[in-house]
Amino acid sequence: MRRALVLGTASCALLAPALAVAQTWPDKPLRIMVGASPGGGTDILARMLADKFAPSLKQSVVVENRPGASNTIAADMTAHAVPDGTTLLLATNTGQAVAPHLLKLKYDPLKDLQPIGLVAVMPNVLVVPTTSPYRTLKELTAAMAAKPGTFKYASSGIGSTQHVGGEAFNLSTGLKSIHIPYKGSSQAHMDILSGQVEMMFDSTSSAMSQIKAGKFRPLAIAWDKRSPELPDVATLAEQGIKGADVQTWYGLYVTAGTPRPVVERLGAELARVLKLPDVQERIKGLGGEINPLSLEQFAAMNRAEYERYGKLVRDANIKAE
Template sequence: MRLFSLAFRHRRAAFFATAFALATGLASAQTAPAYPDKPLRIMVGASPGGGTDILARVLADKLSPALKQPVVVENRPGASNTIAGELTARAPADGATLLLATNTAQAVAPHILKLKYDPLKDLQPLGLVAVMPNVLVVSASSPYRSVKDLLAAMAARPGGFKYASSGIGSTQHVGGEAFNLATGMKSVHVPYKGSSQAHIDIISGEVEMMFDSTSSAMGQIKAGKFRALAVSAPQRSPELPDVPTLAEQGVKGADVSTWYGLYVTAGTPRPAVERLSAELARSLQLPDVQARIKALGGEPGSLIGEPFAAMNRQEFEHYGQLVRAANIKAE
């Protein structure tokens, strides 16, 4: 309920923080030893084609010429995006390994899974890339055309409905359980290794619904393969103006959005962190990057460095409370 508006709070302060990061980062880069001196990789904890992968490739295309090094995207899906997180946390602290993570791995999964790394201590936050509302989708061939239709069918078949997610502890998983909690219904969680694989079963009707991020689902919605029933945010998405929110359809307290942040291995030298933060801030101000993020139904990030780290810590506590309230456990 609060996530989609999270990126807009303290916007004035965030603007000056970004400007400061740009100025200090570029100044440091002029005096520090040459960085980077080898190719970089952006680790992604999801399969190719999903929202995280799309945004990682957008950033790679901008960071590569700016840093004068190849920047490749490496997909390591599984374990609620935490495989990629662990690989980044355990990588040499030389600034060559980045991670595009979501609140799945950074704020939700740590409360559900036993991880071999600490997302808050072993990863250095660089900046918030984007915030995307989640959207409740069904197959375009589904008979359900509203949340009311869906709830009536669920009431007629208690426990007979399934919802897909990109993995245990993902925002799709949390969104599904928040929906169950808010409506008093019970649908069965079906986890996948990524959104793109889940989409296949949604389209076929094997699984009835999914609370996917707009960044992942928008392509299928625009292609006419998904029908969007509700936006899981306080307000409608500008890219889906005809799709009402959950609250508009009588379901309150179930809003869950997905945010994406860029990280580097903790312990990376400060000049490298400042250079990466500065280039990220610059990239996020580019008109084509902003247009791409907005086309996915999201809002470009504006928090760089410590303001983003503070937001991550706040989200970690928030999702811990939600996981406990919904009694979400590893399956």
């Protein structure tokens, strides 16, 4: 009885600081780190979350863009931040599942970043500028076959899902196109629109605005189903190309070591925001889906995606150029 009492008292003593932090948190402004430049899909979603978090948390929430190194600069800063729950990271599978297999990092994405929740999943879409002579995927691949190694595809950086999608396409079709990396989708878009690069396997979250504006022509969806926002655009598989499906998912993370009550509070806040009708409509408008996951489910998905993309990187022989 006495031993149980002592253990119980000790447990309460250990829990007290964490509970105290949770009750007073957040006591200073928050920041959401983004590993891409302003205007891209990650930035759009991060600013949406910041706008929704601020009134509820009663603190200002700012978005800090740190593009480069396949989204890992922002992830590195989050991994090495004070674990007080005020430095968040809106990451994609680029930084969490692909880049670790290509770059030498100063942090462990599975150990140094605490998963909070899945924000959205967006299919990648193969686009060309509307000034392009290629109106269908069949026309594009025929031209690529006739001039091997001369077509270029853009990406938001080495190890991005756009990069992986392009190399998976090369592998699945037996064609060869040249990878041109940029520091974010918005920069890549400028060279596509100017005709310096022929195509891009972009996420719908960053490409949709250009598609709706009539500047990009979508040729194929890299998903196992058509996008509700682009119902007339056939999937790669429907057009005879299998094994090249690559999606972009967006997840929220915090520095590992953040007190569990704060982690749970962040998870609850994200779940609340993702239920808001205007948020659901915004993500749908970007061509994405919301698939709510618990903290544990998202952590399991994070690890599984790390392993899956590691295999894809090896199979497609993707290198950090």
